[in-house]
Amino acid sequence: MSNTAESVWTDCLSFIKDNIKPQAYKTWFEPIKPVKLSGEALTIQVPSKFFYEWLEEHYIKLLRVALVRQLGNDAKLIYDVKMENNYSSNRPQIVKIPSSNRDPLKPQKVTVPLESNKRELRNPFIIPGLQKVKIESQLNPNYSFANFIEGDSNRLARSAGMAVANKPGGTSFNPLLIYGGVGLGKTHLAHAIGVDIKDKYPDKTVLYISSEKFTQQFIDSVKSNTRNDFIHFYQMIDVLIIDDVQFLSGKAGTQDVFFHIFNHLHQNGKQVILTSDKAPVDMQDIEQRLLSRFKWGLSAELQSPDYETRISILQNKLYRDGVEMPEDIVEYVAKNIKSNVRELEGVLISMIAQASFNRKEFSLQLAKQIVDKFVKNTKKEVSIDYIQKEVSKYFDMDVATLQSKTRKRHIVQARQLAMYFAKRLTKTSLASIGNQIGQRDHATVLHACKTVDNLTETDKQFRKYVDDLTKKLTF
Numbered sequence: 001m002s003n004t005a006e007s008v009w010t011d012c013l014s015f016i017k018d019n020i021k022p023q024a025y026k027t028w029f030e031p032i033k034p035v036k037l038s039g040e041a042l043t044i045q046v047p048s049k050f051f052y053e054w055l056e057e058h059y060i061k062l063l064r065v066a067l068v069r070q071l072g073n074d075a076k077l078i079y080d081v082k083m084e085n086n087y088s089s090n091r092p093q094i095v096k097i098p099s100s101n102r103d104p105l106k107p108q109k110v111t112v113p114l115e116s117n118k119r120e121l122r123n124p125f126i127i128p129g130l131q132k133v134k135i136e137s138q139l140n141p142n143y144s145f146a147n148f149i150e151g152d153s154n155r156l157a158r159s160a161g162m163a164v165a166n167k168p169g170g171t172s173f174n175p176l177l178i179y180g181g182v183g184l185g186k187t188h189l190a191h192a193i194g195v196d197i198k199d200k201y202p203d204k205t206v207l208y209i210s211s212e213k214f215t216q217q218f219i220d221s222v223k224s225n226t227r228n229d230f231i232h233f234y235q236m237i238d239v240l241i242i243d244d245v246q247f248l249s250g251k252a253g254t255q256d257v258f259f260h261i262f263n264h265l266h267q268n269g270k271q272v273i274l275t276s277d278k279a280p281v282d283m284q285d286i287e288q289r290l291l292s293r294f295k296w297g298l299s300a301e302l303q304s305p306d307y308e309t310r311i312s313i314l315q316n317k318l319y320r321d322g323v324e325m326p327e328d329i330v331e332y333v334a335k336n337i338k339s340n341v342r343e344l345e346g347v348l349i350s351m352i353a354q355a356s357f358n359r360k361e362f363s364l365q366l367a368k369q370i371v372d373k374f375v376k377n378t379k380k381e382v383s384i385d386y387i388q389k390e391v392s393k394y395f396d397m398d399v400a401t402l403q404s405k406t407r408k409r410h411i412v413q414a415r416q417l418a419m420y421f422a423k424r425l426t427k428t429s430l431a432s433i434g435n436q437i438g439q440r441d442h443a444t445v446l447h448a449c450k451t452v453d454n455l456t457e458t459d460k461q462f463r464k465y466v467d468d469l470t471k472k473l474t475f
């Protein structure tokens with residue numbers, strides 16, 4: 001009886017089944033369908049491009065042995081790869097890709113034949129028209145380790161970043177979560193890690209993406225019925241850098257898909273780098289299972305730089321821009337702009353611009369003018385003490401009552417409002433807010449914020465409390 005695609009594949013499968021774990025067999029071989037046998041060439045259909053890549057990377061030797069046993073030394077394997085969608089059609093497309101199994105011991109590159117270029121995965125980061133599927137990393141080469149000034153405020157995060165860059169996926173810092181307040185260098189550091197990895201490992205696929213863009217891509221993929229392509233694309237990446245993950249809060253669908261992508265990458269030794277403006281413990285409306293993943297690796301905080309670091313940052317920037325500035329002026333700026341590196345740079349840029357526009361020398365007077373403007377424009381953060389005083393006054397009670405353990409409804413509400421405004425108007429962590437407002441824990445603060453949000457929606461009188469207090473506290 002002559003061979004058919006089915007009979008050859010069935011015999012291959014029984015050999016493969018005996019040589020790998022049952023779970024791997026079920027995942028990677030059961031979904032394959034034999035399509036055609038032409039001489040010594042067997043065509044099999046696989047459900048996605050990712051699937052094909054996985055087989056080529058992990059099971060090519062096994063497949064080769066199985067095929068050679070059935071079809072002899074000239075055996076060839078061709079994949080029909082189901083592409084879920086493409087630009088021009090909603091129907092799945094089949095792309096034919098020959099296996100590299102003829103010489104399986106050489107390192108293999110995934111090459112897509114020319115005729116299939118227009119069917120590459122639908123993702124804006126894939127450069128079309130190339131033989132090899134390549135991904136634009138979206139990294140900013142101006143953000144490097146070399147120009148990320150080290151200080152006590154960032155030492156842990158910077159060293160962890162360097163360790164990750166030396167051995168992506170190979171340290172216990174996976175994921176590496178960099179968190180801290182506005183303008184403290186989270187994005188810079190995340191890029192620097194990616195840039196360094198690309199330098200050291202040019203073949204690694206690195207992708208930087210903001211959470212906002214990731215979310216938008218996901219929504220688009222759902223709309224265009226290309227969710228699987230979206231997932232497979234992200235599962236292909238070696239180093240995934242996601243900026244501002246706090247943005248995922250409240251977005252259940254995006255969190256769910258990210259959870260699966262994260263698990264896949266982590267299980268396969270791929271590196272994940274995340275940034276956030278909050279520590280995991282303070283992130284709201286992010287699923288517990290995702291938060292617990294964030295804590296698997298290392299969470300490293302970026303704090304406001306101390307005076308010496310601020311001086312170094314300014315000097316470094318001046319040096320890079322080829323500008324000379326008297327020391328006392330640099331010191332003046334560093335003394336007066338304390339909490340935010342972006343502002344520090346902003347003052348410097350304004351000074352350079354003004355001095356060159358007016359053809360003037362740098363002067364302390366110019367520095368004072370510009371610093372004053374920056375300080376005025378930066379909204380003063382209200383203190384938690386001030387919030388407690390104002391809320392107590394509004395409800396005609398003293399601060400001790402507001403902080404007390406009583407469960408009387410109007411006092412509980414006043415306390416919850418104080419917690420809510422502390423969360424909204426300060427950068428203090430939930431744990432610290434709880435501690436300052438009657439020694440409660442962070443879960444109580446979180447609950448208070450949710451309750452206030454709910455009551456504002458449903459209770460007119462309560463909404464008025466929130467509006468009145470917002471005016472009092474912010475004007």
Ligand SMILES: Nc1ncnc2c1ncn2[C@@H]1O[C@H](COP(=O)(O)OP(=O)(O)OP(=O)(O)O)[C@@H](O)[C@H]1O
Pocket residue numbers: 147148149150154180181182183184185186187188189277313341342345
């Ligand atoms: N340690 C540092 N050395 C040199 N430059 C720094 C350092 N930290 C921050 N910067 C610079 O400060 C600016 C703001 O940094 P970045 O955008 O990375 O902050 P961020 O924490 O991501 O801010 P945001 O919270 O707004 O997203 C950038 O120009 C960055 O290069």
